[in-house]
Amino acid sequence: MTKPVVVFSHGQESGPWGAKIRAMSDQVRDMGCGVESIDYQGIADPADRVTKLIAACSEIDAPLILVGSSMGGHVATAAAAAVNAMGLFVLAPAYYMDGFEALTPPPANIPTVIVHGWHDDIVPVENSIRFARDCAATLHIVDGGHRLTKNIDEINAYLQRFVNELTAK
Secondary structure: OOOOEEEEEOOOOOOOOOHHHHHHHHHHHHOOOEEEEEOOOOOOOHHHHHHHHHHHHOOOOOOEEEEEEOHHHHHHHHHHOOOOOOEEEEEOOOOOOOOOHHHOOOOOOOOEEEEEEOOOOOOOHHHHHHHHHHHOOEEEEEOOOOOOHHHHHHHHHHHHHHHHHHHOO
16 A cells, blocks of 8 residues: 555644644654645635645645644544545544534544543533544543643554554555
């Protein structure tokens, strides 16, 4: 099997090469995967971010694994079916946000892993529990907050296992 390209989508307030994305991209590069990270800075509308992600993925000629954090998790989820992603790995995804519940994308019918912190003060952990339950996603709840920066070793272990499972097929 051709090694996949892992495409990262950052959150609303961060950038394409923040600490988490750098650490995760190093992890998957070491596994032989390609890496792309989309720059959404200056794009506030999630729908416009989804359009940008779909366009970027259309130029990649390899299997795709989408990874997103916070709003990037929402964006990756919304684009997953359109880009025929083989897997979805999201951190503290912005699902079911107050006042915007109807905007939560439907789950893609692909292997999905969600990592969320118990102490998230931006996106309630209950939102990920609800989404995971509705689509039978794998859910890891860790002792962390919204940014999950102190949980990067744990996250990388989950990501490594997920990529290995996807590429073993």
